[in-house]
Every structure is written in C-alpha cells, then in structure tokens.
Amino acid sequence: MMVLSKQLQQAQQYCEQHALRLTEPRQRVLDALLSSKKPLGAYEVLQMLSTPEHTIKPPTVYRAIEFWLEHGFVHKLESLNAYMACCQSQCTENFCIFICKTCQTAIELVNKQLPLAVRQAMSQQQLVMTRSLTEIHGLCKACQTC
Missing domain, CATH: 3.30.1490.190 (Ferric-uptake regulator, C-terminal dimerisarion domain)
Structure with missing residues (x-):
C-alpha cells in the first residue's frame, strides 16, 4: 500500500503544481490502475469502481483515463486495448x-x-x-x- 500512496501523492502534487483538478473519479481510476497487477480495460475499471449504491458511467471512466494518459501517469496498451499505471510517474520516452x-x-x-x-x-x-x-x-x- 505504501507504493500506491506514494504514486497517488505524486499525482496529487502534479495536479496542484499545474493547477489541475484531482477529482474523485480521476483519483479512483488512477488508484484502480495502480492496484492492478495487470492492464485493465475501461470497462474492467468501471466494474471495479461501481457499486450498487454508486453507479459510474463509462464516459466518466474514459475521461479520467484520458486525463491520466495526457499527463503521463497511464499507458495505453494498444494490443490489449487496456491501460496500466506508469510505474515511474510520468516516465520519459525511455x-x-x-x-x-x-x-x-x-x-x-x-x-x-x-x-x-x-x-x-x-x-x-x-x-x-x-x-x-x-x-x-x-x-x-x-x-x-x-
């Protein structure tokens, strides 16, 4: 759990430094990707986050994933049509x-x-x-x- 909190903390700091909103859906999507040992499709993330009391709609998940992709915290694996959290938080192209x-x-x-x-x-x-x-x-x- 310590690694997760460190990466989430880095994401929070990045958002603060760049005047970006770290909304609850964005945080929950990143947390789901960080906690998974395997790449996840958007609908797998959706299933992880939805509860009977709190249904999340697909556009919310897709928007959060796009946000993290844009800022380098998530990678899209084209061959699997899935996403994974960047283990280095905003890695370079290396x-x-x-x-x-x-x-x-x-x-x-x-x-x-x-x-x-x-x-x-x-x-x-x-x-x-x-x-x-x-x-x-x-x-x-x-x-x-x-």
Missing part, C-alpha cells in the same frame, strides 16, 4: 512495455538505447514521431515454467 502472452502481466522496462535507435532510424528516413509506445510480447518467468 521505456517499453513487456506483456506476457499467457498471463497478460505487463512490466514497464526502462531502456535508454531502444528509443535512441528508433529516433535515429526515423531521422534517417525523415520521419517525425508524434507518439510512441513499444510493446514486447513474450513469456514472463512464471509462465516459462508452466
């Missing part, structure tokens, strides 16, 4: 995501050389990057022994 094809555990890997090589190759082809997230699929240590 990372990639490893996704286990069996258990779907996602791990954020920091690597300064991979983005540099991609940027150099793009520069040679006179291409301009607008967004980048490298996803690597394979087997995690636990699933290799199964």
